[in-house]
Amino acid sequence: MAIVKDNNLLLQAVTGSLGDEITIYERNGQIIVAKKRGPSKKKPTKKQLEARYKMKIAAAYAVAIIKDPEIKAYYKSLAGPGQNAYNMAVKDAYNSPEIQRIRFEDETVVVTAKNEFRVAEVAIRIVDAAGSILERGKAVLGRNGVDWHYKATGLPPGGKLIIVAVDLPGNETVREVRLE
Incomplete structure (x- = not known):
C-alpha cells in the first residue's frame, strides 16, 4: 500500500x-x-460466518435507525474523523452492553452497566428458590450515568437475581446472581 x-x-x-x-x-x-485483492479461495470458518451474520444484522439496524433524525444526530455527534452516523450505528449494534458490577445497598440492587454508546435500560427479576418470579421491574439510572438502582421489596435467600442490560440497538446482556 x-x-x-x-x-x-x-x-x-x-x-x-x-x-x-x-x-x-x-x-x-x-x-x-x-x-488489488481478490476473493479468498478458502472456505469461511464457522466464526467468520457468525461474524458476517452479526455484521449483516448490524448494518440492517444502522440503515433503519439513521432514518430517525434524533438518533442520527446522536450517532453523528459521536463520530470521529472519517466516520459518520452510519458507522457509529453499525459499531453500536455490533457490540453488547457489559454488566461490570452488582452490589447490594440494603434492599437496593446497584448494577454498573457500560456500553461504548449508551445502555438504554436495565431490568431486574427476583426469583425464589423454587423458580417463581417474585418481583420484576426496571432499574433507574443514577447520577453518574453508569450505575442503575433498583429498590427491591425483598431478596429471598436461596433465590436468584436476573439482570438484563439492553443497549439502544436491543443487544442484551444477562447476568444471574445467586442470593445467599
Missing part, C-alpha cells in the same frame, strides 16, 4: 482498479494505491 503525498494531478481524479494489479482509492482526504 502506498499513500500519495503530493497533489498528483494524474491520481487526483482517478479511483478504482487498474486491471488485476492495483486499486486506487481515497480515504480521509488521502489518495491510496494498493495491490
Whole structure:
C-alpha cells in the first residue's frame, strides 16, 4: 500500500482498479494505491460466518435507525474523523452492553452497566428458590450515568437475581446472581 503525498494531478481524479494489479482509492482526504485483492479461495470458518451474520444484522439496524433524525444526530455527534452516523450505528449494534458490577445497598440492587454508546435500560427479576418470579421491574439510572438502582421489596435467600442490560440497538446482556 502506498499513500500519495503530493497533489498528483494524474491520481487526483482517478479511483478504482487498474486491471488485476492495483486499486486506487481515497480515504480521509488521502489518495491510496494498493495491490488489488481478490476473493479468498478458502472456505469461511464457522466464526467468520457468525461474524458476517452479526455484521449483516448490524448494518440492517444502522440503515433503519439513521432514518430517525434524533438518533442520527446522536450517532453523528459521536463520530470521529472519517466516520459518520452510519458507522457509529453499525459499531453500536455490533457490540453488547457489559454488566461490570452488582452490589447490594440494603434492599437496593446497584448494577454498573457500560456500553461504548449508551445502555438504554436495565431490568431486574427476583426469583425464589423454587423458580417463581417474585418481583420484576426496571432499574433507574443514577447520577453518574453508569450505575442503575433498583429498590427491591425483598431478596429471598436461596433465590436468584436476573439482570438484563439492553443497549439502544436491543443487544442484551444477562447476568444471574445467586442470593445467599
